[in-house]
Amino acid sequence: MLTIAGLSTGYGHIEALRGVDLEVRAGEIVTLIGANGAGKSTLLMSVCGSPRAWRGRILFEGRDITRMPTFEIVRLGIAQSPEGRRIFPRMTVLENLQMGATTAPEHFEDGLRRVFKLFPRLEERRLQRGGTLSGGEQQMLSIGRALMSRPRLLLLDEPSLGLAPMIVKQIFQVIREVNEQEGMTVFLVEQNAFHALRLAHRGYVMMNGRITLSGTGRELLANREVRAAYLEGGHGA
Amino acid sequence: MEYLLQQIINGLTLGAIYGLIAIGYTMVYGIIGMINFAHGDVFMIGAFISIITFALLWMGGVTSIPLAIVLVLFTTMLFTAVYGWTVERIAYRPLRGSFRLAPLISAIGMSIFLQNYVQLLQGARIKPLPPLISGGIVLMEGDGFAVQINYTQMIIIAVTVALMTAFTLLITRTPLGRAQRACEQDRGMAALLGVDVDRTISLTFVMGAALAAVAGLMFALYYGVVDFFIGFLAGLKAFTAAVLGGIGSLPGAMLGGILIGLIEALWSGYFSVEYKDVAAFAVLVLVLVFRPTGLLGRPEIEKV
Numbered sequence: 201m202l203t204i205a206g207l208s209t210g211y212g213h214i215e216a217l218r219g220v221d222l223e224v225r226a227g228e229i230v231t232l233i234g235a236n237g238a239g240k241s242t243l244l245m246s247v248c249g250s251p252r253a254w255r256g257r258i259l260f261e262g263r264d265i266t267r268m269p270t271f272e273i274v275r276l277g278i279a280q281s282p283e284g285r286r287i288f289p290r291m292t293v294l295e296n297l298q299m300g301a302t303t304a305p306e307h308f309e310d311g312l313r314r315v316f317k318l319f320p321r322l323e324e325r326r327l328q329r330g331g332t333l334s335g336g337e338q339q340m341l342s343i344g345r346a347l348m349s350r351p352r353l354l355l356l357d358e359p360s361l362g363l364a365p366m367i368v369k370q371i372f373q374v375i376r377e378v379n380e381q382e383g384m385t386v387f388l389v390e391q392n393a394f395h396a397l398r399l400a401h402r403g404y405v406m407m408n409g410r411i412t413l414s415g416t417g418r419e420l421l422a423n424r425e426v427r428a429a430y431l432e433g434g435h436g437a
Numbered sequence: 438m439e440y441l442l443q444q445i446i447n448g449l450t451l452g453a454i455y456g457l458i459a460i461g462y463t464m465v466y467g468i469i470g471m472i473n474f475a476h477g478d479v480f481m482i483g484a485f486i487s488i489i490t491f492a493l494l495w496m497g498g499v500t501s502i503p504l505a506i507v508l509v510l511f512t513t514m515l516f517t518a519v520y521g522w523t524v525e526r527i528a529y530r531p532l533r534g535s536f537r538l539a540p541l542i543s544a545i546g547m548s549i550f551l552q553n554y555v556q557l558l559q560g561a562r563i564k565p566l567p568p569l570i571s572g573g574i575v576l577m578e579g580d581g582f583a584v585q586i587n588y589t590q591m592i593i594i595a596v597t598v599a600l601m602t603a604f605t606l607l608i609t610r611t612p613l614g615r616a617q618r619a620c621e622q623d624r625g626m627a628a629l630l631g632v633d634v635d636r637t638i639s640l641t642f643v644m645g646a647a648l649a650a651v652a653g654l655m656f657a658l659y660y661g662v663v664d665f666f667i668g669f670l671a672g673l674k675a676f677t678a679a680v681l682g683g684i685g686s687l688p689g690a691m692l693g694g695i696l697i698g699l700i701e702a703l704w705s706g707y708f709s710v711e712y713k714d715v716a717a718f719a720v721l722v723l724v725l726v727f728r729p730t731g732l733l734g735r736p737e738i739e740k741v
Binding site: 250274280282289300302349 | 612
């Protein structure tokens with residue numbers, strides 16, 4: 201569904217990704233783990249064309265989207281909950297969700313029901329401004345907003361960041377639900393490697409802008425290097 | 438008392454015109470963070486297009502004045518909007534992503550270009566518009582002084598109130614307005630949600646120019662004379678209004694417009710007409726020194 205081949209990109213003169221090859225197949229949950237600054241968020245953003253690829257190609261459902269404008273890429277059926285959540289701070293929760301339905305306004309009512317069912321807290325706060333929500337609520341809103349467009353491919357950047365374990369569990373449950381019940385393909389960037397690998401069908405490990413390991417979630421969980429670097433260092437479980 | 442009331446009526450009329458122009462400044466600032474210094478000249482072009490359209494309508498045999506005004510209103514909005522769109526396309530869009538001063542310098546160049554363009558095409562002499570609407574209503578009669586609101590003033594205030602209401606609804610209630618606010622708060626995120634940011638910015642210029650066009654028509658009706666240089670002073674005053682209200686804030690632009698209009702009218706009425714511009718710009722200095730965010734503006738730094 202999503203094929204990344206030989207992708208290099210960066211900011212200014214600094215190269216953040218150095219020849220990344222990666223594949224996400226329809227119906228999968230794929231996770232990308234790695235330390236802070238490894239280039240995970242850059243990879244996720246470059247799928248949507250920001251930053252643009254310096255070299256290499258990105259294909260979505262067989263179509264070359266490497267040079268396509270961002271708004272056209274997402275109209276093909278990709279939605280992203282980016283790093284830092286990026287809630288519109290001076291818009292209400294409801295307006296943020298309406299913005300999420302920009303590419304699929306006809307599904308707005310359905311989408312809203314579904315998001316409020318997944319995150320009842322958002323319904324309680326629906327007329328509150330995004331900037332006044334707590335971190336956890338903003339995270340829910342960011343994921344909910346991404347779901348509003350009914351994407352075929354959902355890109356999530358660290359949905360567990362800074363959240364209480366209870367809420368992390370709930371959010372991972374939501375990811376599993378949309379994947380299993382609606383067949384939504386999920387590409388998940390996480391620092392919380394333990395949870396992410398348990399949830400994902402397959403995973404990739406990134407280090408200094410390169411993919412260094414890949415395998416099924418189970419394989420990576422059992423891998424000695426992964427355990428040493430990401431699971432036993434106090435990062436994960 | 439009667440004299441004061443009369444000055445307030447005059448000030449409100451003037452303020453309505455400034456407010457309409459100020460909205461264009463504040464919206465463009467909100468969405469791309471630049472002061473469009475060519476906006477005053479877009480207003481000037483609106484005034485010229487309305488006079489030309491009036492002339493064409495007379496020649497075409499339209500004699501009904503209300504009909505003519507309505508036709509001129511829509512024609513002027515349409516053609517001036519095309520100018521607004523073109524200015525953004527030629528002078529600002531290619532500079533998006535370059536350093537902050539570049540579009541500002543380009544705007545000043547655009548302003549000079551538009552003035553000279555109109556001067557070349559229309560001549561430097563003042564263009565008169567014969568008074569179309571005469572008469573008014575006497576509100577109050579004191580000793581030797583009648584407080585009057587004339588029909589032109591009534592039209593200006595009514596049209597402005599109607600437009601600002603429609604405009605506020607557009608921004609707060611429609612998908613386009615929502616997309617504009619989203620671009621204002623986080624352009625990159627708006628694009629990630631499928632908003633065509635370039636198109637949204639273009640439409641912002643179109644809307645600002647259409648409102649400035651109405652102000653141009655009102656100016657022509659109110660003062661009866663137009664030349665290629667009116668955009669400079671009116672533009673700066675409207676800019677002052679936008680800063681006074683809080684640049685980036687729509688209600689602020691409307692409020693700022695009204696306040697600048699009132700300050701100017703009251704100053705002219707009680708002190709001296711010659712120094713009315715000094716009064717308006719002194720306000721700009723005072724606001725920038727003591728309250729740079731304006732009356733309704735929000736501080737630059739906010740908690741995320």
